[in-house]
Amino acid sequence: MAKTYAKPMLKDFPATGEVTISLAKTKTLTVKIPDAAFDPYSNARLTLGVGSTPPTPVGGFTPLTDGEEGTPRKDVTMTLTNSDLAAYVGQLVELRYEVSYESWDPDISEPLMLRIKA
Numbered sequence: 001m002a003k004t005y006a007k008p009m010l011k012d013f014p015a016t017g018e019v020t021i022s023l024a025k026t027k028t029l030t031v032k033i034p035d036a037a038f039d040p041y042s043n044a045r046l047t048l049g050v051g052s053t054p055p056t057p058v059g060g061f062t063p064l065t066d067g068e069e070g071t072p073r074k075d076v077t078m079t080l081t082n083s084d085l086a087a088y089v090g091q092l093v094e095l096r097y098e099v100s101y102e103s104w105d106p107d108i109s110e111p112l113m114l115r116i117k118a
Helices: 082-088
Strands: 019-022 028-033 043-049 056-063 076-081 092-100 107-109 112-117
Touching: 028 092, 043 076, 043 082, 056 076, 076 082, 082 112
Parallel strands: 019 112
Antiparallel strands: 028 076, 043 056, 043 092, 092 107, 092 112
């Protein structure tokens, strides 16, 4: 059964509601993946999507667990750059992370809504 994880958080931005991002003032965003009991060999990558269109993966996968025991890592962060967001100027975007495992379909997080401005 698919899991849904807590929404990602942006460093230096409020954790609730819609977040407005000004590309003129922001070069890089630090995205924190909330700590959770991830399965061994879990990896995450960020996705950006608008409305009902399939989300677009951003960047590579980042490990969420360490070692063969699959100990969940704490304070996992990833980055979004100005160029990752430039295609979405003037839109309300869903920022999510997908969690993939060795052998089954990825699970996704709840969305963090971003309003992208030039």
